[in-house]
Amino acid sequence: WLGRATNWAKFTATASLGVIHRGHLKDSRNVLSRYLPKASGAGSPYSEGGSLFALGLIHASHGDDVTDFLIDQLPQVETTDLMHREILQHGACLGLGCAQMATGNESIFEELKNVLYSDSAVAGEAAGLSMGLVMLGSANEAAIEDMINYAHETAHEKIIRGLALGLALIMYAREEEADSLIDRLSEDKDPILRFSAMYMIGMAYIGTGNNAALLRLLHFAVSDVNDDVRRAATTSLGFLLFRTPRQCPAVVSLLSESYNPHVRYGAALALGFSCAGTGMKEAIGLLEPMINDAKDFVRQGALIAMAMVMVQQSEQQTPKATFVRKTFEKVIADKSEDTSAKFGAILAQGIIDAGGRNATISLASRTGHTSMRTATGLLLFSQFWNWYPMANFLSLAFTPTSLVLLNKDLKMPKAEVKSDAKASLFAYPPKMEVEKKEKKEKVSTAILSITQKMRAKQKKEGKGEKEPEPAPQEEPMAIDEPAAEEEKQPQPTEYQMLSNPARVVAAQRQYVHIEGDRYEPIRELAGIVMVKDKTPEEPETLVAMTTPHEADTKDEEEKNEAAAPEPFDFDSDLEN
Structure with a gap:
């Protein structure tokens, strides 16, 4: 499929490899070896740029091993043509921003600033955004002034938009410290900088539910003359209210019915961000009508938000789960549906x-703190509105719902975890079934009327062959058979036994505990948990460690292994 993609679609498709392999730090270069820039420069600039972005996504917040390689890809001035260079720099900047996220590294910031000052729209947009990623949450005044000044100087909207997002990220979780900058940007005549102010409010006051910030966002959502600013203000409500998700549907209910489709779109995303994974009825009730909205991009936002709300929700937890999945399938399969909604x-x-x-x-996070990585991922994902490759940032927002028990040696002991709830309550949804197309039966050959007359005439004259009459079949005597005993189906138990490691969703945590008296957890059973062995003198059985790739290879080898020959007697005389 990647071979058929062209231009920026190839860039996005290659970058999506970083989404698939995120966190596989050791194998990142091997996975991307076919696409990374080569000395010969013979490869496609789109796949090479996309691979640099993918490398950053794989090493997000753990990028020391790849930073030097990514910096080496930035100059590329004399060796390649202008378009090739811009695409490579775009990918390298995004990769650097991910790899050095929130490090505050001044030298990396300067490297990105040099790319920004080249005044290339494509490379500059990524550089401005990545400057914010590197300085995430630092409130660095010198960096802020440099970025604002250049946003006023440049004529490229793409660069201004990249800087606007970068500025919002720099003020992450700074609350009142950001107020003066928010005032300054919200009064700017450039709508892109006012757009920055809206996201800055959401980032600076994330999870606080601050009333003043809330009122300010609502004011801009209904009064600003620019649709992008109104959409950003409405979307940012989701960041403010995620700690009280039940409050969000009440706040955005009127906005979801606004005459302005951009406000309706923002309301949908706000619900998706704040109520993610809750399956909340109130949020579903607001999103359901929006799936059938007259505007295509509102339907798009509602479908994405609905998926966020319903993630990991079973039919037992949320009765609408099956309906939602079928709705997605229906929209995807509908040939008359608009491309945006599809x-x-x-x-x-x-x-x-x-x-x-x-x-x-x-x-x-599991400990109750705001997840910086998730907030960054959701904010940047929402910018696919302007630039589709930004959708890959959503991978930063995903958190595995696993339970892994580790002993003092950081190894996994074989242990049983009991979940005091029915298995169906938190089960995987059924796999999607592909409808099999029925083969068309052959139509019987038509018989002409003249042929039928000839056959009838032959029968009258006795020339036609008489078909033998079938012998009468005797009906079998009805015998009273003893009633078959009804097969007793096993009743579902009220609990479920899980083996270490196990899948434990957020709503399931309250029901789980370690079975037996040997191991004792040192904190709540969620994520990676250290356990204390109460009987260290007894031998301990550990879980065998294999990567998915190794396990698949082993299964494949066993499958392809030749069968052993049948027993036979060897005649030694034949040897000579």
Whole structure:
């Protein structure tokens, strides 16, 4: 499929490899070896640029091993033509931003600033955004002034938009410290900088539910003359209210019925961000009518938001789960559906089944703190409105819903975990079934009327062959058979036994505990948990460690292994 993609579609498709392999730090270069830039420069600039972005996504926040390689890809001034250079720099900048996220590294910031000052629209947009990623949450005044000044100087909207997002990220979780900058940007005549102010409010006051910030966003959502600013203000409500998700539907209910489709779109995303993974009835009730909205991009936003709300929700938990999945399938298959809405349904299908249905989206970490990585991922994902490759940032927002027990040696002991709830309550949804097309039967040959007359005439004259009459069949005597005993189907148990490691979704955590008296957890059973061995003198059985690739290879080898020959007697005389 990647071979058929062209231009920026090839860039996005190659970057999506980073989404698939995120966190596989050791094998990142091997996975991307076919696409990474080569000394000969013979490769496609789109696949090479996309591979640099993919490398950054794989090493997000753990990028020391690839930083030097990515920096080496930035100059590329004399060796390649202008378009080739811009695409490579675009990918390298995005990769650097991911790899060095929130490090505050001044030297990386300067490297990105040099690309920004080249005044290339494509490369500059990525550089401005990545400057914000590197300085994420730092509130660095010198960086902010450099970025604002250049945003006023440049004539490229793409560069201004990249800087606007970067500025919002720099003020992450700074609350009142950001107020003066928010005032300054919200009064700017450039709508892109006012757009930056809206996201800055959402980032600076994320999860606080601050009333003043809330009122400010609502004011801009209904009064600004620019649709992008209104959409950004409405979307940012989701960041503010994620700690009280039940409050969000009440706040955005009127906005979801606004005459302005951009406000309706923002309301949908706000619901998706704040109510992600909750399956909340109120959020579903607001999103359901929006799936049938007259505007195509509102339908797109509603489908994406619905997937976020319904991620990891079973039919037992949320009765609408099956309906939602069928809606996605229907929109994707409908040939008359608008491309924008169909794109949203395809993304929604991927979100609801994220990580093989083993991952969720949550702006709060397991310990209750705001997840910086998730907030960044959601903010940048929402910018696919302007630039489709930004959709790949959503991978930063996914969190695996696993339970892994480790002993003092950081190895996994074989242990049983009991879940005091029915298995069906938190089960995987059924796999999607592909309808089999029935083969068309051959139509019987038509018989002419003249042929029928000839056959009738032959029968009268006795020339026709008489068909033998079938012998009468005797009906078998009815015998009273003893009533078959009804097969007793096993009743579902009220609990489920899980083996270490196991899939434990967020709503299931309250029901799980370690079975037996040997191991004791040192904290709540969620994510990676250290356990204390109460009987260290007894031998301990460990879980065998294999990567999925190794396991698949082993199964394939066993499958392809030749069968042993049948027993036979060897005649030694034949040897000579």
